[in-house]
Amino acid sequence: ETGVTQSPTHLIKTRGQQVTLRCSSQSGHNTVSWYQQALGQGPQFIFQYYREEENGRGNFPPRFSGLQFPNYSSELNVNALELDDSALYLCASSAGQGGASGYGYTFGSGTRLTVV
Amino acid sequence: ILNVEQSPQSLHVQEGDSTNFTCSFPSSNFYALHWYRWETAKSPEALFVMTLNGDEKKKGRISATLNTKEGYSYLYIKGSQPEDSATYLCAFIANTGNQFYFGTGTSLTVIP
Numbered sequence: 001e002t003g004v005t006q007s008p009t010h011l012i013k014t015r016g017q018q019v020t021l022r023c024s025s026q027s028g029h030n031t032v033s034w035y036q037q038a039l040g041q042g043p044q045f046i047f048q049y050y051r052e053e054e055n056g057r058g059n060f061p062p063r064f065s066g067l068q069f070p071n072y073s074s075e076l077n078v079n080a081l082e083l084d085d086s087a088l089y090l091c092a093s094s095a096g097q098g099g100a101s102g103y104g105y106t107f108g109s110g111t112r113l114t115v116v
Numbered sequence: 117i118l119n120v121e122q123s124p125q126s127l128h129v130q131e132g133d134s135t136n137f138t139c140s141f142p143s144s145n146f147y148a149l150h151w152y153r154w155e156t157a158k159s160p161e162a163l164f165v166m167t168l169n170g171d172e173k174k175k176g177r178i179s180a181t182l183n184t185k186e187g188y189s190y191l192y193i194k195g196s197q198p199e200d201s202a203t204y205l206c207a208f209i210a211n212t213g214n215q216f217y218f219g220t221g222t223s224l225t226v227i228p
Contacts, residue, residue: 003159033215033216035216035218040220041220042120042205042219042220042221043216043218044218045215045216045217048214048215055214056213056214058215090160105150105162105216106159106162107152108159109157109158109159110159
């Protein structure tokens with residue numbers, strides 16, 4: 001299996017609800033990072049998981065949480081959804097923690113979340 | 117908060133024209149700079165990983181240069197083709213962490 005797969009591709013949620021987004025990492029990759037891209041902005045770092053442990057977190061509130069599983073797939077959970085959470089959520093996997101590894105990151109095509 | 121800027125925000129060129137974009141990033145704490153090509157509804161595709169001052173990398177008609185002392189990278193496309201139409205993102209990694217700091221991207225449209 002190659003590439004990073006994210007599911008679902010689109011979803012609509014109501015303010016206050018909870019959502020779980022899923023990401024399957026590329027074969028051989030043990031690190032998963034999540035990014036949020038709001039309209040008109042570049043992707044913003046949410047957090048990274050390395051071998052099932054959180055390994056860095058951006059400026060996002062605790063209602064953004066995650067998990068990484070033994071097969072290195074990952075989930076992003078967002079509780080108490082707010083309208084501003086509407087964005088494209090990108091997942092990226094890599095072989096190692098650092099972007100200078102030379103392997104780069106492999107991104108999924110994202111999940112478009114709309115909060116109404 | 118680290119600031120990464122890209123210019124121009126968007127660009128329309130005629131097929132066959134050559135073009136270039138700029139990515140500006142902090143000149144301190146440099147670790148790596150990545151360039152991505154991102155077509156609508158697809159995954160960002162890695163173009164280059166640049167780590168050394170003075171790096172020049174090339175992939176077909178696309179090339180990139182890096183100046184870490186002054187904090188900028190240029191991406192060049194020679195003889196633009198319609199299939200080059202995409203958003204080009206740069207992402208800076210500092211030596212103090214492991215996250216990308218993305219610019220907002222340059223949207224390129226190549227007109228046949």
